[in-house]
Amino acid sequence: MNSATPGRARPQRADAKRNYEALLAAGKSVFAQSGTQAPLEEVARRAGVGQGTLYRQFPTREHLFAAIMSESIDLLDRTARELLTAPDPWDALVQWLRLYDESAARYRGMTRVVAEGIADDSSPVAVACTPMRASFGDLFDRARAAGLVRPDLTALQLFTMISALPKDPERGTTVPPYLDVVLKGIKP
Known part of the structure; x- marks a missing residue:
């Protein structure tokens, strides 16, 4: 949390927001094609990010x-x-x-x-x-x-x-x- 604005989360950095949106789009595509049990590694690959970025955005x-x-x-x-x-x-x-x-x-x-x-x-x-x-x-x-x-x-x-x-x-x-x-x- 940002101490200047108690109770409000910091805005996402531009690259973090892009990664988040790319992961959502890739997740929709992968789940539509392969079902909800598709490998998360495939979601990260399609989003063009590493697995660490995937798990930072979406822990599970x-x-x-x-x-x-x-x-x-x-x-x-x-x-x-x-x-x-x-x-x-x-x-x-x-x-x-x-x-x-x-x-x-x-x-x-x-x-x-x-x-x-x-x-x-x-x-x-x-x-x-x-x-x-x-x-x-x-x-x-x-x-x-x-x-x-x-x-x-x-x-x-x-x-x-x-x-x-x-x-x-x-x-x-x-x-x-x-x-x-x-x-x-x-x-x-």
Whole structure:
């Protein structure tokens, strides 16, 4: 931290910012091509940086993955908050779950990383997903309060269930008909 501005982190140097952006772009490309378990050495190589630079920016695979997911997480959070005012709570919930499903299918192995990360509140993925989980929880609670969702189901259980469905990255969705079966099964 910069002592001149307590509580605020120092701005990144220009070369560190370039390296960060190059690593994010390379991570997206490598994970899209080879899945989330692709070697991190390949990410560093494609970014044109050494492994030390990679690990300074992203100490673990999960840190890199959380950074890659940040745009999707922000979109999902914003969408959930917007859908809270939609006239039909069920349609709003389903619309959000389908959007989440699309984002969860982007990288092979992504759902496993998300499911494992969400289970550990201190993980980089769980920390990154906190605002999105809260806004989804509000959306879920609205549908449940309207009697549209089983009373014995929690938002986290539903989120985890959708995350665990088999994904088809080429189609960008869950393999049919799993999502539709789950959506029918959560009704009271």
